[in-house]
Amino acid sequence: MARDFGFLILAVLVLAATCESAVVSPVSESHRSAALELFSPADGSYGSLEETYEALKTFKVLGIEKKHDIRTSSCASVADALKSTSSALKDFVDALRVNSILKCELNSEAVRGIQSKLKDSLNGANSLIDFYYSIGGLVLLKEQISEVDVHLGDADRIFRSIKALGQSDGRWRLSSNNPESSNNAAGIALEALAGVISLATPQIDNSLITTLKNDILKLFDGIERYDDGTCYFDEKLVGARGHQSPLSSSASVVRGIAAIAAATTETLNLPGEKILGLAKFFLGVGVPGSAHDLYHQIDALSCLENIRESTPLILSLPATVISVTKKDQLKVRASTVLGSPAPTLSVRLMQIFVSGSKDASVIDQKLKFDAASGMHVLETLPKNIDVGSYIFSFEVIFHNPEHKKTYVSGGRTRVLVHITGVIKTDNAEIVILDGDRGSVETQKKLKLPGDNAVALSANHLQKLRLSFDLSTPFGNVFKPHQAFLKLRHESGVDHIFLVGNSGKKFEIILDFLGLVEKFFYLSGRYDIQLTVGDADMENSFLQPLGFVELDLPDAPEKATRPPPQAVDPYSRYGPKAEISHIFRAPEKRPAKELSLAFLGLVLVPFFGFLAGLAQLGPNLKNFPKSTVPSTFAILFHLGIAAVLALYALFWLKLDLFTTLKALGLLGMFLMFVGHKTLSHLASTSSKLKSV
Amino acid sequence: MGRSATTKDAHALFHSLRSAYAATPNHLKIIDLYILFAVATAVIQVAYMAIVGSFPFNSFLSGVLSCVGTAVLAVSLRIQVNKDNKEFKDLPPERAFADFVLCNLVLHLVIINFLG
Numbered sequence: 001m002a003r004d005f006g007f008l009i010l011a012v013l014v015l016a017a018t019c020e021s022a023v024v025s026p027v028s029e030s031h032r033s034a035a036l037e038l039f040s041p042a043d044g045s046y047g048s049l050e051e052t053y054e055a056l057k058t059f060k061v062l063g064i065e066k067k068h069d070i071r072t073s074s075c076a077s078v079a080d081a082l083k084s085t086s087s088a089l090k091d092f093v094d095a096l097r098v099n100s101i102l103k104c105e106l107n108s109e110a111v112r113g114i115q116s117k118l119k120d121s122l123n124g125a126n127s128l129i130d131f132y133y134s135i136g137g138l139v140l141l142k143e144q145i146s147e148v149d150v151h152l153g154d155a156d157r158i159f160r161s162i163k164a165l166g167q168s169d170g171r172w173r174l175s176s177n178n179p180e181s182s183n184n185a186a187g188i189a190l191e192a193l194a195g196v197i198s199l200a201t202p203q204i205d206n207s208l209i210t211t212l213k214n215d216i217l218k219l220f221d222g223i224e225r226y227d228d229g230t231c232y233f234d235e236k237l238v239g240a241r242g243h244q245s246p247l248s249s250s251a252s253v254v255r256g257i258a259a260i261a262a263a264t265t266e267t268l269n270l271p272g273e274k275i276l277g278l279a280k281f282f283l284g285v286g287v288p289g290s291a292h293d294l295y296h297q298i299d300a301l302s303c304l305e306n307i308r309e310s311t312p313l314i315l316s317l318p319a320t321v322i323s324v325t326k327k328d329q330l331k332v333r334a335s336t337v338l339g340s341p342a343p344t345l346s347v348r349l350m351q352i353f354v355s356g357s358k359d360a361s362v363i364d365q366k367l368k369f370d371a372a373s374g375m376h377v378l379e380t381l382p383k384n385i386d387v388g389s390y391i392f393s394f395e396v397i398f399h400n401p402e403h404k405k406t407y408v409s410g411g412r413t414r415v416l417v418h419i420t421g422v423i424k425t426d427n428a429e430i431v432i433l434d435g436d437r438g439s440v441e442t443q444k445k446l447k448l449p450g451d452n453a454v455a456l457s458a459n460h461l462q463k464l465r466l467s468f469d470l471s472t473p474f475g476n477v478f479k480p481h482q483a484f485l486k487l488r489h490e491s492g493v494d495h496i497f498l499v500g501n502s503g504k505k506f507e508i509i510l511d512f513l514g515l516v517e518k519f520f521y522l523s524g525r526y527d528i529q530l531t532v533g534d535a536d537m538e539n540s541f542l543q544p545l546g547f548v549e550l551d552l553p554d555a556p557e558k559a560t561r562p563p564p565q566a567v568d569p570y571s572r573y574g575p576k577a578e579i580s581h582i583f584r585a586p587e588k589r590p591a592k593e594l595s596l597a598f599l600g601l602v603l604v605p606f607f608g609f610l611a612g613l614a615q616l617g618p619n620l621k622n623f624p625k626s627t628v629p630s631t632f633a634i635l636f637h638l639g640i641a642a643v644l645a646l647y648a649l650f651w652l653k654l655d656l657f658t659t660l661k662a663l664g665l666l667g668m669f670l671m672f673v674g675h676k677t678l679s680h681l682a683s684t685s686s687k688l689k690s691v
Numbered sequence: 692m693g694r695s696a697t698t699k700d701a702h703a704l705f706h707s708l709r710s711a712y713a714a715t716p717n718h719l720k721i722i723d724l725y726i727l728f729a730v731a732t733a734v735i736q737v738a739y740m741a742i743v744g745s746f747p748f749n750s751f752l753s754g755v756l757s758c759v760g761t762a763v764l765a766v767s768l769r770i771q772v773n774k775d776n777k778e779f780k781d782l783p784p785e786r787a788f789a790d791f792v793l794c795n796l797v798l799h800l801v802i803i804n805f806l807g
Contacts, residue, residue, distance in 0.1 A: 587744070587746035587747075588744060588746075589743075589746075590742070590743035590744075594742070594743065595743075598735070598739045601735050601739075602732055602735050602736065602739075604731075604735075605727075605728045605729075605731035605732045605735070606728065606732075608727075608728065608731065609724055609725065609727075609728035612724040612727075612728075613721065613724060616717055616720050616721060616724065617717075618717065618718075618721055640792065640796075643796055644799070647799055647800060647803045648803075650800075650803050650804070651803045651806055656804060659800075663800065667796075674789060674792070675789075678785040678786070678788065678789050679785070681785050682783050682785045682786075685783075685784075685785075686783075
C-alpha cells in the first residue's frame with residue numbers, strides 16, 4: 001500500500017515538475033468597491049434596462065445594499081417598457097429581469113398583454129434569439145406572478161426545434177440560415193432549453209434530456225485550457241453579434257449549464273476539474289475594468305457557486321512570501337468562489353518541491369484550523385525547508401464523505417511559496433598574497449554587510465583573495481543567485497568576477513599576472529565592490545569595500561585599448577553639443593547699382609524699338625470700324641493683355657496649376673475672339689483683293 | 692588704291708542694300724525692327740552675365756531664351772507674311788499672325804515658369 005502510494009507520488013512528481021502553479025483568490029472587497037465605482041448611475045438611472053439589470057444583479061450577488069436610490073426611476077422604466085406596444089421582445093425580458101430583483105408593482109393588464117405577446121412570438125419563433133427571449137420572458141413571468149398560466153403544452157416540439165440548431169461539436173448556431181456556430185450561442189440555447197424543461201406540462205421526455213446531457217459533455221470537450229488547469233470557452237470565429245471575449249462566452253455557457261442543472265433533477269455528470277478550471281478562469285481575471293465584464297464575471301461565479309453537483313472550492317493564500325526571520329506562518333484559506341466559507345474540511349500539506357529542480361519531499365502534514373480567522377495555518381515549517389523558493393502541494397480532505405460528491409477541490413493545489421530570511425555573513429576577509437610563495441602580505445578583516453574602506457596595494461606579481469561564509473538562519477549552506485566582485489579603474493573601466501563557493505565558504509582569488517592583459521595594462525586605483533544578492537535573501541547587499549592600488553607593467557605596442565567609457569547616461573537627455581553647420585558660401589551677388597544700371601540698359605532697346613516704330617509710321621487703318629468686329633478686335637487685344645498680366649501674376653505669386661487653369665479659360669476666350677477678328681480681317685482683305 | 696577701291700565697293704554695296712531695303716513693305720520693316728529689339732535685349736543680358744557671373748543660371752537662360760525665341764518666331768512670321776515668298780503664297784497672313792501670337796504666349800508661359 002505504501003509502496004503503491006510512493007509509486008504514485010513518483011508519477012505525479014514528473015507531472016508536477018512541469019506544471020505551473022497558480023494562486024487565485026475568491027471574490028473580495030476589491031470586487032465590491034469596483035462594483036460601486038463602475039456601476040454608478042448617472043442622474044439616478046443606469047440608462048437602458050439591460051444596464052440596470054446588470055448593476056442590480058451584480059450588487060445582489062456581492063451583497064451590496066443599494067446605496068443609490070434608483071428604485072423609483074427603474075420601476076417607472078419597467079412599467080413603461082411593459083406597457084409600450086412598440087417594445088421589442090428583448091425590452092420585455094430586460095424589464096421582467098429588473099423586476100425580478102426590484103419586485104415593483106405591475107399592472108395586471110400589461111402582464112396579460114405581455115404573456116400573450118410572448119406566447120405568440122414563441123409559436124412563431126425560428127431563430128435562437130427569438131426562442132431565448134420568449135421562453136426567458138415566460139419563465140420570468142411565472143416566477144414573479146403566480147396567477148399567470150404559462151405552461152407549455154407543446155414543449156417537446158419547441159425543445160426539438162431548439163436542439164435542431166445544435167451542432168455535433170456541442171456548439172449551437174443562431175439560426176438555420178447562419179452556418180457559424182459559437183459557444184456563446186450554446187450558452188443561450190442551454191438557458192432556453194432549461195426554460196422549456198421548467199415550463200413543460202407534462203414533463204419533457206427523459207430521452208431528450210439524456211441527449212442534452214451528451215451535448216453538454218461534447219461542449220466541454222471543446223474547452224480551452226492553460227497549463228495550470230484554468231479552462232475557458234473561446235470563439236474561433238467572429239460571429240454576427242460581434243467579437244465575443246472569452247469572458248462573455250464562458251459566462252454565457254456557465255449560465256446555460258447552471259440553468260440546466262437547476263431545471264432538471266437528473267445528475268449531469270459534469271467534469272469536475274473543468275468546472276474548477278472555469279472557476280479559476282473567472283477568478284483569475286482579477287477585478288475587471290468595465291462594468292459589462294464585471295457583470296459577466298460575478299454572474300458566472302454566482303452560477304458556479306450554486307451549481308448543484310460540482311461546486312468549486314478554492315484554496316487561496318493571502319501571503320506567499322514567508323519570512324523565517326520574522327517567524328511568519330503560512331496560512332491557507334478554503335472557500336467557495338464568492339468567498340463563503342467551505343464545508344468542514346481539513347487541508348494537508350502533501351508535498352514540497354524545490355522550485356527549479358526535481359527535488360521533492362513527501363510531507364503529509366495537517367494544517368491547523370483557526371476558527372477565529374477561518375484560516376488553515378501551517379504552524380511549523382517542515383524540517384528540511386530552509387530559505388529558498390518552493391512549490392507547496394496542498395490537498396483538501398472533507399470531513400463528511402458526502403461532500404466529496406457535491407464539491408470539487410481539484411485534487412492537489414500547487415502554490416509557489418518564497419521562504420525568505422536574513423543570511424548571515426561571517427569570516428569575511430580580503431588578503432594580498434605574494435605570487436610565488438603564497439605568503440600573506442596584507443590581510444584585512446571585513447564587516448559584511450557594513451562600512452568598509454580598505455586601502456591595499458599590489459603589483460602584477462601578487463594575488464588578491466576575498467573570502468567569506470554565508471549561512472541561512474538554520475545554519476545551512478546558502479548559494480545566492482548573485483555573488484560578484486567588481487574592480488573599477490579610476491578611468492571608468494570595470495571588470496566583474498563571479499565568486500564561487502565550496503559549501504559555506506565563498507572565495508575568489510585574482511591572480512594579477514594572468515589578468516594584466518584583461519585589465520588593459522591600466523595601472524592605478526581600482527575600487528572594489530562586492531554584490532551578494534538573491535530573491536529570498538532579506539539582506540542582499542551591494543557594497544564598496546575600499547580600493548586597491550595596482551601597479552601593472554606598461555602596455556606593449558600591440559595591446560588592446562580599453563573600451564571607450566559610456567557617456568554619463570543622464571547626459572543623454574541633456575542638451576547636445578552645438579552643431580556648427582557648414583553652409584555653401586553664398587553666390588557672389590553683384591552690386592545693387594550695377595544691377596539697376598543694367599535694368600535701365602535693358603529697357604533701352606525697347607525705347608529704341610518705339611522710336612524706330614515712330615519713324616516707320618505704322619497706322620491703324622485696317623482696324624475694323626463697325627461695332628461688332630471692332631468689339632472683337634478690342635477684346636482680342638484685351639485678351640492678349642490679360643494673358644500677359646496672368647503671366648506677371650504667375651511670376652509674382654501664383655503657382656503653375658492655378659495659372660494653367662486660368663490660362664485655359666482665357667485661352668479659349670482668346671481663341672474665339674481672335675478667330676473672329678482675324679477671319680473678319682481676312683475676309684475684308686480678300687474682298688479688297690478680289691475687288 | 693586697292694584700299695579705296697574696297698572702301699568704295701563697300702560704300703556702294705551699303706548704299707545698294709540700303710535702297711533695296713527701303714523698298715521693302717512697311718509691315719516687314721516693323722517685324723525687322725522687332726527682331727532687332729529682341730536681339731539687342733539678349734545681347735545686353737549676355738553682357739550683364741559676363742560681368743556678374745551666371746547665378747542664378749535659370750533666370751539668365753530664361754531671359755536670353757525669351758528674347759531669342761521671340762526673335763525666331765518673328766523671323767518665321769516675316770517669312771510667312773512676305774508676299775515675295777512663293778512657298779507661303781496660299782497662307783493668309785492673318786493665320787501666320789495668329790500662329791505668331793499663340794506661339795509667343797506659349798513661349799512666355801514656359802519662360803515665366805522657368806524664371807523662378
